[in-house]
Amino acid sequence: AVWNQLANLHGHTGDPKLAFDYYAKAIELDPTESVYYHNFGTTVYLFRKDAMEHYGITELQVFEKALDLYAKAMQHDPTNFLLAADVAQTYYGIRPLRTDDALRSWTNALSLAQTEIDREGVYIHFARIKLLAGRFDEARAHLNAVTNEAHAVLKDRVAKSLEQHMHDAQNTNAPPAESPPSDAATPANKD
Numbered sequence: 001a002v003w004n005q006l007a008n009l010h011g012h013t014g015d016p017k018l019a020f021d022y023y024a025k026a027i028e029l030d031p032t033e034s035v036y037y038h039n040f041g042t043t044v045y046l047f048r049k050d051a052m053e054h055y056g057i058t059e060l061q062v063f064e065k066a067l068d069l070y071a072k073a074m075q076h077d078p079t080n081f082l083l084a085a086d087v088a089q090t091y092y093g094i095r096p097l098r099t100d101d102a103l104r105s106w107t108n109a110l111s112l113a114q115t116e117i118d119r120e121g122v123y124i125h126f127a128r129i130k131l132l133a134g135r136f137d138e139a140r141a142h143l144n145a146v147t148n149e150a151h152a153v154l155k156d157r158v159a160k161s162l163e164q165h166m167h168d169a170q171n172t173n174a175p176p177a178e179s180p181p182s183d184a185a186t187p188a189n190k191d
Helices: 002-013 016-029 034-046 048-055 059-076 081-093 099-112 116-132 136-144 149-172
Strands: none
Touching: 002 016, 002 034, 016 034, 016 048, 034 048, 034 059, 034 081, 048 059, 059 081, 081 099, 081 116, 099 116, 116 136, 116 149, 136 149
């Protein structure tokens, strides 16, 4: 736990490369603690350039490393909705977008959601991914399933983006750009 906390400290305010080493040490001492893998994966994802330099790997390999760490976290805590959502959000950073993998990951998160607010949050992510894949009618259907006021601002933002993408596709007959909306969330470290 101390190595994990030191890693968290360096991930937030210090040297992320030390955080990588400290998370590895925490995992070495307790390879069954899901939160260590989760935090490590999140830090690798957020500090991609540092991870590339530290491990001598490409950006795509950094994403694979983060996803591998998340997969290990999920093995030890398979019902953790917040972890599943962080895994799914990782796909927003990968280019080109892995639509099917992202949708499978969000489907897993949906199966773990305990509240209607969480489920509707996942519907918004389904809409985003399908919008980026040019599956506009499906994206609209997911947005229509969101009724909770807690999601009203984000739903409106994604709906406007959907309308713009549909308009652009009709006027140019070009496939939609596969980049996330500017408000795409990134995973956050867990203490």
